[in-house]
Amino acid sequence: MKQLVMRLSLLALGCGILLSTTHALSKQQIEANRINFKTRQLVSILGDTNAEIIRLAEDLYRIEDDHKLLGFLFSRTTDQGYNGEIKMILAVAVSGQVLGARVIEHRETPGLGDPLDLAVSDWILSFDGHSLASANWLVKKDGGDFDQFTGATITPRAVVGALKQGLQYYDTEKENWMTLER
Amino acid sequence: MNAREICRQGLWSENPALVQMLGLCPLLAVSNTFTNALVLGTVTLLVLTGSNLTISLLRRWLDEATRLPAQIMIIATFVTLSDLLLQTWLFEIHQRIGLFIALIVTNCTLLGRAESFARRNPVRFAVLDGFMMGLGFLLVIVILGLLREILGHGTVFSQMYLLLGGAQQDWQITLHGNRFLLMILPPGAFLSLGCLIALKNWIDLKQDE
Numbered sequence: 458m459k460q461l462v463m464r465l466s467l468l469a470l471g472c473g474i475l476l477s478t479t480h481a482l483s484k485q486q487i488e489a490n491r492i493n494f495k496t497r498q499l500v501s502i503l504g505d506t507n508a509e510i511i512r513l514a515e516d517l518y519r520i521e522d523d524h525k526l527l528g529f530l531f532s533r534t535t536d537q538g539y540n541g542e543i544k545m546i547l548a549v550a551v552s553g554q555v556l557g558a559r560v561i562e563h564r565e566t567p568g569l570g571d572p573l574d575l576a577v578s579d580w581i582l583s584f585d586g587h588s589l590a591s592a593n594w595l596v597k598k599d600g601g602d603f604d605q606f607t608g609a610t611i612t613p614r615a616v617v618g619a620l621k622q623g624l625q626y627y628d629t630e631k632e633n634w635m636t637l638e639r
Numbered sequence: 640m641n642a643r644e645i646c647r648q649g650l651w652s653e654n655p656a657l658v659q660m661l662g663l664c665p666l667l668a669v670s671n672t673f674t675n676a677l678v679l680g681t682v683t684l685l686v687l688t689g690s691n692l693t694i695s696l697l698r699r700w701l702d703e704a705t706r707l708p709a710q711i712m713i714i715a716t717f718v719t720l721s722d723l724l725l726q727t728w729l730f731e732i733h734q735r736i737g738l739f740i741a742l743i744v745t746n747c748t749l750l751g752r753a754e755s756f757a758r759r760n761p762v763r764f765a766v767l768d769g770f771m772m773g774l775g776f777l778l779v780i781v782i783l784g785l786l787r788e789i790l791g792h793g794t795v796f797s798q799m800y801l802l803l804g805g806a807q808q809d810w811q812i813t814l815h816g817n818r819f820l821l822m823i824l825p826p827g828a829f830l831s832l833g834c835l836i837a838l839k840n841w842i843d844l845k846q847d848e
Contacts, residue, residue, distance in 0.1 A: 490730035568823030
């Protein structure tokens with residue numbers, strides 16, 4: 458009996474050492490990948506510009522081009538999707554126009570709700586250039602201006618709704634954000 | 640027991656997906672595109688080979704009472720290891736199918752091979768068995784992935800850029816623009832797998848005649 462316990466413990470120790478060593482060795486790279494992935498998404502939102510993003514607070518960035526304020530970048534989350542939360546980032550120009558939007562985390566049905574992901578379809582780009590006044594922020598099925606997906610309405614409805622709320626939120630917060638120190 | 644027989648069992652007569660029907664959860668869930676299927680199948684193959692190797696090495700050291708927890712611990716270690724390595728090297732792929740990587744632990748093929756083969760056989764046979772069973776699984780999941788991607792999305796090799804680098808559309812071949820929803824959704828996975836199993840049985844019957 459004693460021997461059994463000894464052997465199992467020894468095996469667990471071996472497995473533990475192997476995994477903690479790998480974890481220690483890969484931790485930095487994984488964290489770098491995570492940050493890299495996020496920054497790439499943030500910058501890709503702006504397209505081909507030299508604009509840079511400056512962090513103001515958690516999930517709030519100021520977009521500047523040549524030290525001139527272009528707009529703000531912030532995140533929005535909605536639980537109106539089909540499955541769990543959909544996390545988005547939204548870049549809005551000072552004028553209130555959408556500079557870009559991306560879904561960065563979601564658990565919508567693969568193949569059905571995932572056209573919201575830029576890796577799957579260009580749908581998320583259809584918001585570029587629009588402001589609250591320039592479009593009817595509903596999916597076409599509800600009488601608005603934005604496409605739904607084949608066979609999936611709940612997911613795009615959630616995103617369109619969240620982006621609209623994001624723009625409204627931006628309108629109320631804009632003045633505050635402009636005074637924020639870097 | 641000879642090497643030839645082990646290969647034949649893994650790839651055909653005892654194929655984990657088509658005959659033993661083990662590991663169906665990842666097989667059905669991740670076979671929606673070729674790229675996803677390839678990554679999950681490859682990781683499964685590597686974990687299965689590694690766990691068979693380790694369990695066979697330790698076969699005289701572990702006894703009846705401790706073998707099950709020991710086997711699960713070894714399998715879980717290999718799975719966690721590949722999860723970490725995938726996050727290190729293929730972060731974006733991991734973002735997509737990470738959930739199913741962790742679930743490889745529950746793929747019954749792994750514990751099944753440990754129990755029925757690796758713990759009773761010498762290392763070289765155990766490694767070959769793990770590799771061939773893994774390859775049998777990989778081939779089936781990749782064929783399912785191809786089938787469902789072609790019929791469901793009308794593309795082949797979409798998102799291969801996550802594996803091979805380059806721009807988003809680089810490796811993708813678009814065959815037709817129509818989406819066939821049934822094939823993308825879970826019922827399509829069941830139907831395709833059913834057709835593959837039927838095809839295998841038909842070939843076996845033909846050969847018996």
